[in-house]
Amino acid sequence: MTRFVLTRLAQSAVVLLGVTLVVFLLLQLVPGDPVRVALGTRFDQETYDALRERAGLNRPLPIQYLDYVGSALVGDLGVSFRSGEPVTQIVIERLPATAALALFAVVFALLVAFPLGLISAVKNGSPVDHATRVFSQFGVSVPDFWMGIMGIIVFAGMLGWLPPSGYTSFGEDPWEWFLHLLMPSVTVGLVTAAILTRFIRSSVLEAMSQDYVRTAEGKGLMPRRVVTRHVLRNALIPVVTVAAVQLASLLGGVIVIEVLFAWPGLGRLTYDAVQARDYPVLQGAVLLVAALFLLVNLLVDVLYAKLDPRISVT
Amino acid sequence: MSEPVLSIENLSVSFSSRRGVARVVDGVDWEVHPGQTLAVVGESGSGKSMTVLAATGLSPRGAKVGGTVRLRGEDLGAMSEVERRRARGRHVGFVYQDPMTSLNPVMPVGRQVTEASEEHLGLRGDDARSRAVELLDMVGIPSPEQRVDNYPHQFSGGMRQRVVIAMALANDPELLIADEATTALDVTTQAQILELVESLQERLGTAVVWITHDLGVVAGIADQVAVMYGGRILEHGTVDHIFGSPGHPYTQALLAARPQPGVRADRLATIPGAPPVPHQLPPGCAFYPRCPVRGDERCRTEEPPLTEIAPGHRVRTFYRAPHSGIERPAS
Numbered sequence: 001m002t003r004f005v006l007t008r009l010a011q012s013a014v015v016l017l018g019v020t021l022v023v024f025l026l027l028q029l030v031p032g033d034p035v036r037v038a039l040g041t042r043f044d045q046e047t048y049d050a051l052r053e054r055a056g057l058n059r060p061l062p063i064q065y066l067d068y069v070g071s072a073l074v075g076d077l078g079v080s081f082r083s084g085e086p087v088t089q090i091v092i093e094r095l096p097a098t099a100a101l102a103l104f105a106v107v108f109a110l111l112v113a114f115p116l117g118l119i120s121a122v123k124n125g126s127p128v129d130h131a132t133r134v135f136s137q138f139g140v141s142v143p144d145f146w147m148g149i150m151g152i153i154v155f156a157g158m159l160g161w162l163p164p165s166g167y168t169s170f171g172e173d174p175w176e177w178f179l180h181l182l183m184p185s186v187t188v189g190l191v192t193a194a195i196l197t198r199f200i201r202s203s204v205l206e207a208m209s210q211d212y213v214r215t216a217e218g219k220g221l222m223p224r225r226v227v228t229r230h231v232l233r234n235a236l237i238p239v240v241t242v243a244a245v246q247l248a249s250l251l252g253g254v255i256v257i258e259v260l261f262a263w264p265g266l267g268r269l270t271y272d273a274v275q276a277r278d279y280p281v282l283q284g285a286v287l288l289v290a291a292l293f294l295l296v297n298l299l300v301d302v303l304y305a306k307l308d309p310r311i312s313v314t
Numbered sequence: 315m316s317e318p319v320l321s322i323e324n325l326s327v328s329f330s331s332r333r334g335v336a337r338v339v340d341g342v343d344w345e346v347h348p349g350q351t352l353a354v355v356g357e358s359g360s361g362k363s364m365t366v367l368a369a370t371g372l373s374p375r376g377a378k379v380g381g382t383v384r385l386r387g388e389d390l391g392a393m394s395e396v397e398r399r400r401a402r403g404r405h406v407g408f409v410y411q412d413p414m415t416s417l418n419p420v421m422p423v424g425r426q427v428t429e430a431s432e433e434h435l436g437l438r439g440d441d442a443r444s445r446a447v448e449l450l451d452m453v454g455i456p457s458p459e460q461r462v463d464n465y466p467h468q469f470s471g472g473m474r475q476r477v478v479i480a481m482a483l484a485n486d487p488e489l490l491i492a493d494e495a496t497t498a499l500d501v502t503t504q505a506q507i508l509e510l511v512e513s514l515q516e517r518l519g520t521a522v523v524w525i526t527h528d529l530g531v532v533a534g535i536a537d538q539v540a541v542m543y544g545g546r547i548l549e550h551g552t553v554d555h556i557f558g559s560p561g562h563p564y565t566q567a568l569l570a571a572r573p574q575p576g577v578r579a580d581r582l583a584t585i586p587g588a589p590p591v592p593h594q595l596p597p598g599c600a601f602y603p604r605c606p607v608r609g610d611e612r613c614r615t616e617e618p619p620l621t622e623i624a625p626g627h628r629v630r631t632f633y634r635a636p637h638s639g640i641e642r643p644a645s
């Protein structure tokens with residue numbers, strides 16, 4: 001298992017290197033000169049040249065790239081064109097907000113989707129099943145920003161229970177942090193819950209139609225045991241992947257929701273960096289998101305091997 | 315005579331679909347007594363598996379099942395769901411047809427083998443484990459102490475089949491239903507398994523329903539034989555009846571198609587044509603389209619009844635063919 005993890009970490013490093021290259025090249029292709037944008041109306045040729053010099057932008061591309069990777073290896077992702085702050089610090093600062101949002105959303109989604117999907121499959125065709133299918137259809141087709149706006153109108157505007165937007169850090173005031181987190185994470189979580197409910201339902205149905213479930217019924221096991229021992233474990237193996245993909249994509253930042261709720265996460269940061277053509281920040285954010293994605297994938301593979309004896313990781 | 319362990323009366327199974335209603339089992343009846351073996355034979359799709367699955371309440375979703383089934387004299391249809399479940403788990407051992415899919419891929423085989431004993435006999439922990447080892451040993455799995463913790467994917471097809479057999483024998487069942495139980499096994503192992511089942515029958519008086527394509531096995535182990543075709547019984551009698559004086563042209567054709575020592579496989583008679591599709595059964599005798607006898611118009615339009623031609627020997631035909639109804643190709 002240790003060897004498996006180490007191998008995978010090495011592979012992830014290679015993938016990350018590839019990500020840096022792709023991002024680096026892509027940014028060369030997009031139109032617009034970041035230094036010019038950064039200077040705005042204060043433009044004069046001398047400052048411009050000095051800035052380009054300082055950012056190393058007048059060197060040959062391969063050198064620029066190698067320099068970037070070399071610094072990245074020691075944790076230096078450059079400085080923001082706009083604020084001049086180190087990029088590493090900027091992206092790390094944004095991580096807790098996004099991580100909290102993503103984790104809360106996925107936990108909420110699982111808490112909703114697991115029982116709903118299971119009951120709906122076991123009681124296939126019952127009123128509960130129909131209601132569940134309406135819910136998941138709703139969640140999948142209604143845009144998250146609309147749900148977010150509705151949430152703000154109802155819970156912040158009409159009822160006044162929750163703050164409409166903004167963020168308080170956990171260290172500052174845990175209760176305020178929680179109150180601010182609730183609405184954006186539930187909004188994102190509802191969409192995820194809808195996706196997961198559907199998936200869990202069909203995965204459980206699929207498992208229930210397998211021959212080994214008939215074998216279990218033939219043994220005269222209590223129906224509950226047939227489900228817990230034979231259906232669930234088999235049905236959950238694929239669910240792990242889907243839930244993890246959801247988590248990974250949320251960790252990348254939910255741009256619309258973060259913008260809507262003024263949530264200072266990675267999605268918001270990416271959005272702002274694109275607007276300002278702040279390339280170092282954009283690169284840093286993409287790199288961090290890619291790293292998180294790879295990390296989640298690694299965790300899933302380990303979990304998978306634990307759940308499914310057919311997969312050996314030695 | 316003793317009371318039958320399992321008796322089924324007028325059992326029918328049908329599926330409705332857009333293409334119409336498919337009666338895959340139609341008016342089947344037979345019984346098995348303690349210590350006896352009933353062989354059910356017939357081509358693929360003739361309804362052999364569906365008959366026993368429906369009889370034990372394991373038919374697939376969407377199946378409509380009719381008829382009366384008695385297990386140890388008790389009407390399963392009159393039982394509560396819980397009673398039926400208990401009766402099945404405690405007294406019936408089932409060797410499922412497909413050992414590759416009948417085992418749970420994420421549970422060690424040992425646990426699967428003794429799961430029914432845990433549920434119905436209260437077997438726990440070390441006792442369950444040593445019972446699993448004993449059962450795996452009994453069906454000829456080498457080094458069972460290690461294998462007991464393995465998962466199904468670590469076994470070959472033949473070994474999985476033995477695991478499924480061990481699982482069926484776990485509770486010393488009064489009724490053993492074996493659906494193509496030895497098809498995936500080599501001849502030696504097959505003989506071992508057959509011996510094992512016979513000793514079980516002697517020791518415990520287990521009644522056996524043995525489903526197979528292999529008429530050679532039937533002659534060796536069965537007391538009675540039911541020949542199925544298109545969801546119906548075409549002939550039913552003792553081994554002597556079926557092999558000595560087969561009454562139905564289909565039975566005769568099956569016997570003629572049986573591999574025999576000294577006859578090369580390519581010289582064997584085959585039955586021309588294919589079995590009927592369940593939702594398009596011919597109006598008369600189900601076998602009519604392929605029948606070498608084809609008595610008259612009645613065979614085509616009217617379904618023959620299952621009639622007793624000798625005590626305990628029933629045949630569903632208007633015309634009993636002369637005994638060598640099917641010619642072997644000249645050699």
Ligand SMILES: Nc1ncnc2c1ncn2[C@@H]1O[C@H](COP(=O)(O)OP(=O)(O)OP(=O)(O)O)[C@@H](O)[C@H]1O
Binds near residue numbers: 329361362364411592
């Ligand atoms: N779930 C189902 N829905 C509709 N038809 C089915 C279903 N399961 C089985 N059948 C049909 O029922 C008929 C009888 O099937 P069954 O499995 O009993 O045949 P069998 O005699 O056991 O054949 P084999 O020797 O191949 O195992 C077949 O025509 C099959 O297509």
Ligand SMILES: [Mg+2]
Binds near residue numbers: 363493
């Ligand atoms: Mg079958």
